[in-house]
Amino acid sequence: MRKRKGAGRPTIADVANKAGVSTITVSRALRDPAMVSDHLRRKINNAVRKLNYVPHSHASALASTRSNIIGVIVPSLTNNVFAESLRAIYDAFGQGAFQVQLGNSRYVPAEEERLVRTFLGQRPSAMIVAGTDQTDVTRQLLENAECPVVQIMDVGDDPIDMIVGFSHFEGGKAAGVHLVQQGYKRIGFLGARMDPRSYRRLEGFKEALQFGGRYDPDLIMTTTVSSSVSLGAELIAQFCARRPDLDAVFCNNDDMALGALFGCQKAGLSIPDDIGIIGFNDLEMMAAAHPSLTSIRTDRYAIGRHAVEMIQSVLSGETPDKKIVDLGFELQVRQSTSRAK
Amino acid sequence: MRKRKGAGRPTIADVANKAGVSTITVSRALRDPAMVSDHLRRKINNAVRKLNYVPHSHASALASTRSNIIGVIVPSLTNNVFAESLRAIYDAFGQGAFQVQLGNSRYVPAEEERLVRTFLGQRPSAMIVAGTDQTDVTRQLLENAECPVVQIMDVGDDPIDMIVGFSHFEGGKAAGVHLVQQGYKRIGFLGARMDPRSYRRLEGFKEALQFGGRYDPDLIMTTTVSSSVSLGAELIAQFCARRPDLDAVFCNNDDMALGALFGCQKAGLSIPDDIGIIGFNDLEMMAAAHPSLTSIRTDRYAIGRHAVEMIQSVLSGETPDKKIVDLGFELQVRQSTSRAK
DNA sequence: GTTTGCGATGTTAGCGCTAACATAATGTTA
């Protein structure tokens, strides 16, 4: 007679035994207390407490052929932009029956593919992935996933399933248009960690400058290094050294913009008169800076919340109104680009 | 004859069938390819690819009575301090066989308790929780968890199991000592989101000031509102208005310190001569700021990495050298407290 | 008093995988 050991922890059968009922009654009492009479429910709850019983979610997932897991994959944990969307997702799902499972792809598509594979192994109730730049295999895996999939932080005509975000191209364009309108002449781009979204911002920016007759390819400075405030300060110094005539710069994110501000201050340049600065995302600090920093405001929290709403509507059997949601952006003009013309 | 539907996805049996082997051989080929001959392994891999088979991790967890889940609970997703430790944890566990499951307690102990309960339902391989301020019930749950538990971001004599971090009391004290030594006379404390760790910093700070004969309870300004750069700017303005004689301030974190810098600049105060500023954690931006900001440097990434190492050593059957690891901190003196005395 | 309906509870058979043992196929040694 061979026997397997199990984990030694109390099982639903132990609870049923102690309460003098069948296992299914315990199962029901825990999942939907209304299905069980007061009398038994009380006995069961007592037994649960006495045995310190914790339901085994894997067994439950297996038996019910559905897990309560929501898989979320973002490219960075330290980038505040994703943290805000994540917070929205955790706020919305954290309370209820769902478990959020988070993956960090570190901006590496192959890593993302691996994570998608792992996550699908848990037969998640839904998946949320950042961006639209998945590998073909990742896309195919998600298309076959048999669960709602939401891409966030971007928009596009051809989502895997659903998508909510904004147009990085248009955001970059708005930044360019603004700098041209402010009368800046030699307008540069400063971009670190040039991920696909940053490239789209750059494309929109280029278009705006070309239209305004201010495009100069020599004023595009990019690197694949992670963005940071220090890097922004460093690069703007190099940039100004190489092109002392530079009079405005669009940074691909706010960390770089804040760094550019500090770098210019160190060099004795006055913002916005010597150099105008505009960032992207409008993190909270931008308004507080001195001088305050112009940025393209995006609502990352709303994106996360929206993604959750779309998922919940699909999971509850409804058809979502729209599969493609563009939440847009808003130019926040502040001191750093408000010079006397 | 009743039948359950299953999820419709290919199972290990489908793969076995297609490859003409038994299920256990497939199981072995996928878990430890070396256990299976080249010949069969190739056939199995082909079948896996053709069927798009993804192993069902719940079934695996149930059958093997162990899951590959590492539960991690932090109080905030947007606070960069935790993000750094998380990144270390994901870097270390993300590659291998483990899955990180993240929870956000939002600084609410009851929420943390709920999360611990949920996580233990997955029979995790290990748990990592932030801080030492769990409820009694949470503590007890974790003590009975039958898996390694690491508390991070703090130290203490009485860990649930293991702990790695640094002393917030000593950190606060070092900040206080530094300001006294620099010759500042009316030294204040500016604290937002006063969580237990911030209180310990404040206590250390108080002790330093008392010892230096500079303690004035009227110069302690705290709020439970979330910390942010804007809030730092706002509060320092109020603080200076109420106590124009304030000549130095210890902020309970770097966001507040950066905000204080901006607030002072707006008010036309010169840093460090009119007011000295010191932050806590030494986020990357502190060195880049203009003037650069003094802070207490803590190595959050190392804390996360260390926690993972402790767990891995326990999981591989070793006994870790130490159950309590103090990684310390380091005072980073910069321009914001370096005045001509 | 029998029938019908309905809510509460029970019985049974899996969900998809792997531990534990069993066996077949091959090499190794005296």
Add this chain to the structure above:
DNA sequence: TAACATTATGTTAGCGCTAACATCGCAAAC
């Protein structure tokens, strides 16, 4: 050549839970 390792693969019985059907008790309806 027999006895014995050693390795590769298979068989069987669960892991702990819940879907699907079965039954029971009781009240309302006929």
